[in-house]
Each structure stands twice: as C-alpha cells, then as structure tokens.
Amino acid sequence: MEPHHKEPGDPAQDDPVPGDPAPGPTPYERAQRKGQEALRRALLDAASGLLLEEGPGALTMRRVAGAVGCSTTVLYTMFGGKEGLADALYRDGFERLRRRLEAVDGDPGPQARLGALAHAYRDSALAERGYYGVMFQQAIPRFQPSPGSLAVAGASLEVLTQAVGAAMAAGVLRPGDPRAVAEVLWAAVHGAVSLELAGHFPDPGVALDRFQTLASAAILPFLPEPPTQRRR
Amino acid sequence: MEPHHKEPGDPAQDDPVPGDPAPGPTPYERAQRKGQEALRRALLDAASGLLLEEGPGALTMRRVAGAVGCSTTVLYTMFGGKEGLADALYRDGFERLRRRLEAVDGDPGPQARLGALAHAYRDSALAERGYYGVMFQQAIPRFQPSPGSLAVAGASLEVLTQAVGAAMAAGVLRPGDPRAVAEVLWAAVHGAVSLELAGHFPDPGVALDRFQTLASAAILPFLPEPPTQRRR
DNA sequence: CCGCCAGAATAACGTTGTTATTGATGGATC
C-alpha cells in the first residue's frame, strides 16, 4: 500500500496484465512519460532556483509547488516526498559539478589540468553554495542520499579519475590506481573548501592559500621518484 | 524590544538602578546565576543526549524541554531560541573535540604526535556524529555559528597548532607559521573524514587508507629539506 | 500581611511535511 512514486529506472513494475511480455514502454506510456519528464524538469528547475537564490532553507514543498503553479500533491506523486526531491537535487548538483569539471580544458598538460580541476571544484562550491549544502552538508534535515545517488556522485568524479590516469600515462604521476589517487585529491580540495565555507578562513586570500597548499601537497605522494619518503 | 536572553559574557547590561556603581554581580544574582548555570548545564546535557543518541533531527525544543521536565519557555529565556541552543552545542562540540585532542600524549615524539592527533580527530568525528553535524554540516537548519563561536572553534585547534610548533622546535618540521600549517593539516583530515561520513568511502579500510594517505601528504610540504619541490 | 514582579506553565499562532478526501479528465468497453 506504499505510495509508489515514479522512479527513473523502474519501468512499469505494476503492469496491468501479468502474463504480458511487455516489450518496453507503450507509445502511450512514452508520451505520458514525456509529459511527466517535462513536468519533472519544471519542478526541478523551480527547486533549483529556490536553492540557488535563497538557500536550502527556502526549499519548501509549498514554495516549489507555488513556483510552478501547481499543488504539492504533484511533488509527492513525482518524487514521493521531500527526500525524493532532495535526492533528485543531489544528483542534479553532482551533474552540475561534473559539467563544470568537464569544461576544464587540458591544454597546458596533465599536471596543470589537475590544478585547474581543483580550482574548478572550489569555484563550483563557492558559486553554488545551495547545491553544496545539499550534496555535502545535510542541509535538508531528514535526507540522506540513496545508494544509487551515491554512485552517481562518485561517477561525477570520473573526470578527475581520468585526468589522473592521463597524468600517469604521461609519466607525470607514478603508475597506480587512478581512482585511489583521485579520491585523495578529492578529499583534499573538499576539506579546504568545506572549512572555507564553514567560515573558518574568513580571509579569502588565506582560504586560497590553504587550498592551494593542500591541493599541491596531496599529489606529492604520487609523483615519480618519491624523494626520501618518510614514515610518520 | 528584543527578548534579552542571558549571554555568558554579558554581566547585567540592564541594571535596575541606573546610577548604581554595580560592583560585580549581587550575591543574589550570583546565587540565581548559580541556579541558572546548573539549569543551563542540565538543558545542554539533555540536548547533548538527544544529539548523540538520535541525531540532530531529534533536537526539538519540546523534546529537550521534556527531557529535563520543564517547559519550552525556559529554553527561550536561557538561549533565546533554537539558534542559541545550537550555538551552545556548537561550542560544546568543539570543547569535546579539544578535550579529545588534549588526551593524546606526545610520548613517541612530535611527528608521531601529529599522526595521533589526526587519528583522534577522525575518531572524534566518527564517535560523535551528531556533534559533527552541528559543527561542520549545518544539521540545524537556520543555524550559523556566531563570530564568537567561530573563534572558540578555532581555539580548539590550538592544541594542534602547539603540536606543530613543537615539531618545528624539534626540527621535525621546517620553521614557519604553526597556525598556517595546522590549518592545512586540519583541512586535510577534515576532508577525508567528511567524505567518509558522507558515505563516499563505504569500506572502512578504504576510508582509513585515504585518510592516512592524505594526512601523511599534507605535512610533506613542511618537512625540512624540501626535495625538488615542483610548481603545479 | 499585602502588593509586586521575574520567571515558568499553558495554550495558542503560523509554518512545515504529509495525507485523506474530493473532484475532474481521459481512455476502455459495450
């Protein structure tokens, strides 16, 4: 008796005819889904606008519904609740991050590209604080990303992983697991940005310095010819 | 006509007799304050229990008041609102962190002490997730720490700064600004812990590996005799 | 002993997420 809201990768789990082979979605379903997808996009755009302009605190079911001119019932049939809406925004936020990272060109070589990706990460977080709050701080009280959304989030780091792989292929980094290196770099830039956004580096110059210092340090263990690596 | 709630370092800003010299708090006020301070401690303990056992979502004015057996009015006269309560918990959380960091002994030398402090930071975050949510994620929707509380938070890192200073004095680290080095180390361990708590490192072994790798890397730029430091 | 007042209990208000109820709309069936 659970209110079955539409899930993206869940095609017709309750088909009306049990013995039907069900060869994909009916054209009717396809048309209907098109409309639903447009509606979904409109709802997500409205929520995104609220999130970017007024922050996560303004993300209210009534306000989102009012922004698109419908009732809150639509939000519940579409997303199943505020957690579902937050989950969609979570995915959307990592999608935005991925696009920003992909927009970084790798002209000046693999090493400079890693630095540029790091700065793109910081710029993204500073520019879209609302999304950052949904993605990393739990700005929506009861929300925690579903495992699938967590996987989507990790996939957004694929561009960083590939850049690390390219750097390894170019001999700029020592051969190894690109994913592991990318995760360490991610943690480094994320930590610096997180403390900056939390207000612990009020001076932007200081924040940038800490960011660059840490980002530069994070790749040191992966450079070739490790110079007198010490145990701690 | 703002509701003047009690602030810790604000002794009697509205003295009843304007022409009075007011040589400190009256004994009556002192006794009353003693009672108020005990009440404040009880309220904070109740809030802390809710926070640690059920998470920030259970931090409700009514629940906190119910846990100590009083009405919500007491919370408003004491803290001025939920933001004030969150601010007190914020300070309390950094106080707890400071105590945990001070509990690490520096027997095996300054360098091992830095590693032990890093692990203590991680252990603290993993053990008291509720406080971590209040301190770094904004788990309480409308709350943002006051400048004074931010300063208290930074002061909790003093133990790390002093450990860095000791390492510099011992020649383990290159001479420099201990505070800057401590902030970089803080950002490193915080980033790894933040991603772990967000669920991006589901395997605890992987999480520990990323943490150690990044923590070790973060001090590399500050070691003496920088080996072929490269620009990025 | 009376009057007074700081502070707490009670109950209310507005807002939030959520849902039960009702109403409309559009294809399926005879």
Next chain:
DNA sequence: GATCCATCAATAACAACGTTATTCTGGCGG
C-alpha cells in the same frame, strides 16, 4: 457514442515544529 473506471491533481485537513502571548505562581520589599 454513452458509460464506467482508473489516474492524477486540487483542496483541506492533521501532526509536529519553532515561537510567542497570556496566565499563573512563588518569593521578595514595604
């Protein structure tokens, strides 16, 4: 083509939340 039915949306309600206006109480000065 008319009727039935299923699905979705609008309305309004409910519970819980933060907050506050109102009422009550308990201890002090006169």
